[in-house]
Amino acid sequence: MIFKTLWRKKPKLDDKSSEIINNSDKFNFKTTVETRFSDFDMMGHVNNAVYFTYLENARTRYWQEIVKWDWKKTGIVLAHAELDFIKPVLLHEKISIYVRTVRIGRSSFELEYKIVKNSNGSDEVCSTGKTTCIAVSYQDKRPTEIPAEERLRMINFEQL
Amino acid sequence: MIFKTLWRKKPKLDDKSSEIINNSDKFNFKTTVETRFSDFDMMGHVNNAVYFTYLENARTRYWQEIVKWDWKKTGIVLAHAELDFIKPVLLHEKISIYVRTVRIGRSSFELEYKIVKNSNGSDEVCSTGKTTCIAVSYQDKRPTEIPAEERLRMINFEQL
Amino acid sequence: MIFKTLWRKKPKLDDKSSEIINNSDKFNFKTTVETRFSDFDMMGHVNNAVYFTYLENARTRYWQEIVKWDWKKTGIVLAHAELDFIKPVLLHEKISIYVRTVRIGRSSFELEYKIVKNSNGSDEVCSTGKTTCIAVSYQDKRPTEIPAEERLRMINFEQL
Amino acid sequence: MIFKTLWRKKPKLDDKSSEIINNSDKFNFKTTVETRFSDFDMMGHVNNAVYFTYLENARTRYWQEIVKWDWKKTGIVLAHAELDFIKPVLLHEKISIYVRTVRIGRSSFELEYKIVKNSNGSDEVCSTGKTTCIAVSYQDKRPTEIPAEERLRMINFEQL
Numbered sequence: 017m018i019f020k021t022l023w024r025k026k027p028k029l030d031d032k033s034s035e036i037i038n039n040s041d042k043f044n045f046k047t048t049v050e051t052r053f054s055d056f057d058m059m060g061h062v063n064n065a066v067y068f069t070y071l072e073n074a075r076t077r078y079w080q081e082i083v084k085w086d087w088k089k090t091g092i093v094l095a096h097a098e099l100d101f102i103k104p105v106l107l108h109e110k111i112s113i114y115v116r117t118v119r120i121g122r123s124s125f126e127l128e129y130k131i132v133k134n135s136n137g138s139d140e141v142c143s144t145g146k147t148t149c150i151a152v153s154y155q156d157k158r159p160t161e162i163p164a165e166e167r168l169r170m171i172n173f174e175q176l
Numbered sequence: 177m178i179f180k181t182l183w184r185k186k187p188k189l190d191d192k193s194s195e196i197i198n199n200s201d202k203f204n205f206k207t208t209v210e211t212r213f214s215d216f217d218m219m220g221h222v223n224n225a226v227y228f229t230y231l232e233n234a235r236t237r238y239w240q241e242i243v244k245w246d247w248k249k250t251g252i253v254l255a256h257a258e259l260d261f262i263k264p265v266l267l268h269e270k271i272s273i274y275v276r277t278v279r280i281g282r283s284s285f286e287l288e289y290k291i292v293k294n295s296n297g298s299d300e301v302c303s304t305g306k307t308t309c310i311a312v313s314y315q316d317k318r319p320t321e322i323p324a325e326e327r328l329r330m331i332n333f334e335q336l
Numbered sequence: 337m338i339f340k341t342l343w344r345k346k347p348k349l350d351d352k353s354s355e356i357i358n359n360s361d362k363f364n365f366k367t368t369v370e371t372r373f374s375d376f377d378m379m380g381h382v383n384n385a386v387y388f389t390y391l392e393n394a395r396t397r398y399w400q401e402i403v404k405w406d407w408k409k410t411g412i413v414l415a416h417a418e419l420d421f422i423k424p425v426l427l428h429e430k431i432s433i434y435v436r437t438v439r440i441g442r443s444s445f446e447l448e449y450k451i452v453k454n455s456n457g458s459d460e461v462c463s464t465g466k467t468t469c470i471a472v473s474y475q476d477k478r479p480t481e482i483p484a485e486e487r488l489r490m491i492n493f494e495q496l
Numbered sequence: 497m498i499f500k501t502l503w504r505k506k507p508k509l510d511d512k513s514s515e516i517i518n519n520s521d522k523f524n525f526k527t528t529v530e531t532r533f534s535d536f537d538m539m540g541h542v543n544n545a546v547y548f549t550y551l552e553n554a555r556t557r558y559w560q561e562i563v564k565w566d567w568k569k570t571g572i573v574l575a576h577a578e579l580d581f582i583k584p585v586l587l588h589e590k591i592s593i594y595v596r597t598v599r600i601g602r603s604s605f606e607l608e609y610k611i612v613k614n615s616n617g618s619d620e621v622c623s624t625g626k627t628t629c630i631a632v633s634y635q636d637k638r639p640t641e642i643p644a645e646e647r648l649r650m651i652n653f654e655q656l
Binding site: 373374376377378380383385386427 | 533534536537538540543545546587
């Protein structure tokens, strides 16, 4: 295991622009989301667009707590977002979101999400999603390299 | 009428910090609002907080089209907002908002709103509201005088 | 104290339609609110309409935890909502909301709110608000008496 | 053309559960969307989740005006939604959305979207998206056949 980890990490540190893929299906980060009455639409479910707000909340925390992204230096924009809606979230249900980085490129990286509700002590998957994120320079609003330290923290946390 | 208008306008132009009150109940500005499916909550009505978004849309247009507020020079913040909910807005109903300035002080001014739905060709009042707005300087984020030209356009448009 | 409480409660129980006024300025209920990145507008503040969503969250919890409102039997609609915006809420600030019932009529009742941010261990008031709420019958969508048990729990909790 | 249309339609009408694919890249439906100040986040762009609300608005109109979906009989839920963010939408930009049905199955069907902004008279693509929709029965909340008439109107409008 240690060997594998060392072996996998080395080339990345030598060549930061190479792509790193997360082949595990394990999530190491989980956070809760407070639903709001106004999140629910006339169908009685959380409205589909609001799930994307939940993802935003979850990844913001992941970047703050785990990746410690330095927003003063580098921005992040979304290039792609998608969700599979599996089970609706109903009023008073308690939900959590799992987040993980599954691919790290030069300036782009991909996150995966799993929104679950607590159902008798175990997780019931409500939806799964993915976003492609791009590090951008505030100067020219163009893609820029993922900062080295943030990159390293993603790699280490996700054991890539 | 002309006499009254001239008489009422004069002191204001001499002393911009005096308070000008709109005693009429006439609205000279009306704009439409597109409702969105996600504006409606589980009760089947437009959610109460969303009405305040409607007011924001309406006053933004009023300031742009009538007052021609110069956002590059001076900001506006809300000090107070209130609404009386009279009739709920339902899906597919077409609504409009009336806006007018009812009080102009040195740095603060007050708007009144009437949200109506079209019902057989005539307006049915859904809610009435009020906001107190304050001109703020971008430099120190403190209240500042309402710019003279914007002030004049408010006065002229509202025939104060 | 006990005497006073008994004395004050008695007439209310005899005549539930009489109006009960809360003259204290004490709040006995406090709850937290999670801000979301999308709550903030281009000014960098929580958008004014979103505060009304915060109030909704806070009163929903108050009604659930304290008043134990039975939503299956009786609905509540808003007749009026207002807020004074005192200090803006900024990204990453932790906020809480105080809620209390200040007036109880036959079918209508009034809540007051105080939104605060934690600033060095003490509360800094960001805004204060008020809503007038009306118990409504699901059958005819008309105002109805506040249910006796809910009414009593409001009175007891607020020591009216 | 007529021949092709007849030929292509025949098997579908015989066997409604067969899948119909739209191979054209033409959009026949376009609608406008009013942006709101509160749609914009601190980055100065329309917030990513709000685009999904725009899609919802656009498809709701498409279903109402073109497909004339009978909501009283059959519901629709989303199974999947995705967007590619190409160019940000800024304040005061006028945007439109193109919608089309690209696949029709037994109970599921797929829509494609193109969000554009008007730039000197021509369309500039801001984002492209896709949703998988499922007809559901209100009785058992389970997938049900797309109603025959709605299905036919999709086919005819999209010239499938």
